[in-house]
Amino acid sequence: MSSVNEILFTSVPTFALLCNIFLLFTLITAKKSKEIKSFMALLVAFILWCAGSLCMRLGLGPGTEFWWEISLTGLFLVPYLYYLLATSYTKRKGSFIKLIYGIITTVLVILNFFNVFVGNARMEYVDGEYIFKYDVYIWSLIPILFSIIIIISIVFEVRASIMDDMVQWKYIMPLLVGMLIMLAGVLLDMIPAMNTFPNDTLACMINACLIYYAFCKKRIYAVGQVASSGAVFILSLVATAALFAHYGDKLILLVDNIFGGVIRKPTVLVALICSIVAVALYILLNSLLRKLFIRESERRNEEVRRFSVAVNSSLEMKDVLSRFYQVSKDMIAAESIHIAMFSESERSYIGTSEIGSLDRSLTISADNPVIDKLKKTGEGVFYDDFKRSSAYRGMWEAEKKMFESVNARYILPFMDGDHVMGVSVFSGKSGRKSDFTYEDISFLSSLASVASMVIKNARLYAQMKREANCDLLTGAYNRRALIRAVEAALNDKTKSPVTLILFNLDDFSLYNELYGEAEGDRILKGFTEMIRTIVGARGLTARYSGKEFGVLLPQCDSAQAVRIAEDVRELLADTIEKSPEATKKFLTFSAGICTYPYSATNMNQLISYANMAVFRIKQKGKNDIAVFTVNMKDDRQENKGDNISELYSTIYALTAAIDAKDHYTFNHSQCVSKYAVRIAQLAGLNEELVEVVRQAGLLHDIGKIGIPDAILSKEGILTDEEFSVMRQHVERSIEMIRHLPDLDYVIPAVLGHHEKYDGTGYPRRIKGEYIPIGARCLSIADAFDAMVSKRSYKYSMSVESALEEIERNKGTQFDPWLADIFVNGVKSGSIEVIEY
């Protein structure tokens, strides 16, 4: 029978040894940081210490002396390795001291092999028991003193580290407690009365566990890694081997006694039993540890995987967020989770509820310091930590209250590179364990990474979808989206009556000609905003074509639509009024309105009739709002054929009026028109442009109708003031032409006929190619006709002199290319000079 003492001195070191080996193997799989490496080295020393002690007690070969030296080597190494662990754990440097301590430790270990400190280790059989004995020499005080110095150094380093905020007290405490327990264990062994228990190995094991605990607490190492298969397998093998070493002989005897007659070689059966025990132990330990540590971790990994699979197939933001919300709520027992996504238009992160709808209880502005912090780190932040930062000083009180109201504890971003696409705000966890653990943070980070990727895709998809239905310039819906919406509204009986307004900007091509396309684009955007402002949520605004906008108004009759159109007109007028350039005042629109089912019976009719109403207004002088009536259909049919002839009769009537007003310029308009047309033709302009030039020529002086006769017919030179009035005829021309139906296209040519090629003309002082080509043709024709005709203030000039004058001024007043065409044309006879 083994004595209690013997059992204790074998079982405790065995258990300690197993524990240390097990911990060492679990660390093998971990990422090797400085701390982990130091801990592994310390564990090796512990293993030497315990293994030496155990083997010595078991009386294993080569002998007590050998295992005694092994055990002491481990013991001598422990202070130094503990120091290394403490310095790496507390992030202290002290490399010189480390070197000194390392040298001293090496010397001590070597000296120990020569039995300088203790020696004559032996097992003595006293009173029926094997007692381990050894002699202690006076020199043993040296390693003891050295150990005390190292302990003091460790305490000093720890204190300095806490002072420097390198490590927190709560993380260092387990290490210090472990060190004290180990010291106590060694010192107790030195007291004879206490020598009946393996205090040192027990202390060594407890210390190892405390260090392990500290590592997990400090998140240097995840506790779940304890249950790695390799570590469990090694542990099972070692445990079985230890059992066999201890009970092997007895087991063989037992097997021999029972199966002696049946089995010749009982060792085979014992080996089999050992294998079964090892496998059973492995299964048991594996299952136990997995239950303890891995199950939760695996469950979380599985959740991340399932979440990833589920959301990867979705491109709907609502769906992704809803799933994120559910999974994180299930796995992290947070009392509440709020998610807010970035809204470009509001420059804020707007809260979304569990089901994806807006929840404005959490609205974080884009310049909130929290967002900046998330942007800088790219990781989640604990709100309490953030509150202690300087950035928190920049928070608004309302923002602080908002975060407090949702009990914010942890804020996790959804990142797209440097951009924070959204944030999820977790409140404190329910239950007793309210702190977020390392595992919680890891899980949430994984979840957020997956979600971020999918959200990015979902946003891109949403953007593409939006762009497919949107007009890129104005941001309003496009024609396709409008038609689809009209279709849907007409099919939905609950939305009846459905009214369509078509806004058509008057003279917009002229606006573009005068102020450039960039300014035109700005106006289109501004006009879109105006319509949107007025229409609001009552309808859908779309850019129907270049200068035409459609507004679909479900559950709205034509009277309401007229009011909306009038409001838009008022807003436009207000805006134009505030515009600094007076010439912009002519920007107006014509709006046509049609209502289903009263005036139209299907979608095509609705759009077509609204268009008809617009056409009707344009015919009647623009800048009006009209509701479609059946009469308009008939008017349009009648007007179609007469359009061209009506146009020319108008032009000629006006020309006659101008020429009649100034008898000196009788037929001037017609002459200019003819010369200009010839120039245009010889320059190779297309028929359409030639036609524009013809009409512009006829109308180019129409503004003179408004010039007082006294100035128009004055003999002699005009005064500056009179000349200034005279120059106004150009602007007057525009005002008059734009009210003539379908003649606005001639305005650029008329407006520019007094511009000079070198930019010194009027009214806009534009130059070169910026002057419309029609205007450049008119300019030459106008000057030539003026020179060869008699005026109130001058006699007529000869054709040759006039041509010379044109040649002299080409490149300054006239387009040199067109001037050459004209001069050559006259000289060659291809341009016929009209006799007065």
Place this chain on the structure above:
Amino acid sequence: MLFKEKLKTMPKGRLWDEYCGFLDLELSEFMEIQFRLLDEQISIFAASELGKSIMKDAKPENVEEFRKMVPLTKYEDYQNVLLNRHEEMLPGKPLVWLETTWESGSRPVKTAPYTREMLDVYTRNVISAMILSTSTEKGKFNVEPDAKAFYGLAPLPYATGLFPILVAGEMDFRFMPSLKDAESLSFSQQQKAGFKLAVKKGLDQFFGMSSIVYAITKNFGEYTKSSGFGLSGLAGMSPRMLYRIIKAKYQSKRDKREIQPKDLFKLKGFVAVGTDTAMFKDELEEAWGMKPLEIHGGTETCCLATETWSRDGLVFFPDTAFYEFIPVSEVLRNEEDPSYVPNTYLMDEVCANTEYELVLTIFKGGAFMRYRPGDIYRCLRTGNDKDHLKLPQFEYVDRVPSVIDIAGFTRITRRSIDRVIQMSGLPVGDWFACKEYDGNKCSFMHLYAEIDSSSEQSLFLTEKLVIEHMSAYFRHYDHDFNDLKRLLGREPLEVTILPEGTIRSYEEKIGRNIRRINPSGSDIIDIRNTAGGVFSRGGESFVLSK
């Protein structure tokens, strides 16, 4: 969590970051906080009735518009609301109203409201200053939650009176005397009682008006005698203090010198407040063994700025107020022509070695917007490589030239002197006054007055008589003036009688008028020369040969 709990549970490094981390801010980060909080304040202020009256219909969208649209203000702009305490017109609900004299009592008592949020900021900043006062290098400090603290600052309703109340909520400081006992004592009694207790129990933290601390330091021997150096004072004395007293007595006898504060007290923290602090610092360090940490603020403005561990320049807190700075040249131009609107500069626009008048917009629902409290600061540097600071550092110069501030206690203006002269019935004709310092660095007001020769009194009026007369009326008129002589140990008023017509003839000679309050130094010297007087240095009044 209270600060005392944080001291126990949190690493010091984290506490430093929380309270003093603003010293690590880049200037751009500092400005970011300023702009954000300005936005908040504008939105709160503009919505209030007071805001509407100050801002009219201005809706500034950025800081440039803010500077253009919102006028610079003085207390007069707020008096209708604040003096009548119209809380419903304020941008935030006040929790506390602080008070101070307005132009040396020539106007009603000025009141300033403080919201809960302002007090939170104030508390944090005061703790920051307290931490810094115990620090000798960045990140190292030694605040004890139960330190024995001597409190030598004016009680409520003055701004400094808030300090112990807010600190008491966060710490277990043992104030001497206790806050409860102090309630029933006058300021000077409070100082004496506190000192007596400090001698008996020891002292860890000292918070005081620099002028008072300086006066105590200069007269330390007398203070100690009356505070328990005799046998009767031994009762209740801690053994440590007894040992220190005996040791200090022995050393002082041996070295034939007076006992110094540092012989008795080993201060952990030393905070000084007041307009003349910079002047006393070196001597206070010599006497107390520790350089005082200077903090600045005011009744309307809370705790605005603190020095750092090196005690070499003030750094403004980023979350107390929005800071604008008017260069002194602009201030003078504005004084000459009140219709002139001076330009202001922001914290990231100030230049080193330049003096500025401070303009404040108080954050967190404060009642003052673009307010000119009348303080001049000099920007020492725009960053400090030695301390690794990226923020500008300042030193307090004085009140604006139109105000005479004596020892941080009273502010005398032209209006208040006129009033006192009128009340005294003295036949004072023309006059000007300025702030001067005596040989002991003690500030006083020097009045240069002409006596109306047509008055019968002019025959027998001497400078001494004028001082006595005017001091009596000043004490009656301004209660702060009343305490000055007792606290500083000297008469805060000096008078020099100038021959009648001296000032006018000087002004005619130079072709301009001189300022009646704090004229330039060259003007004063030239007037003295014009008067043909004989002058002595060091603040003693000079004798004129008549």
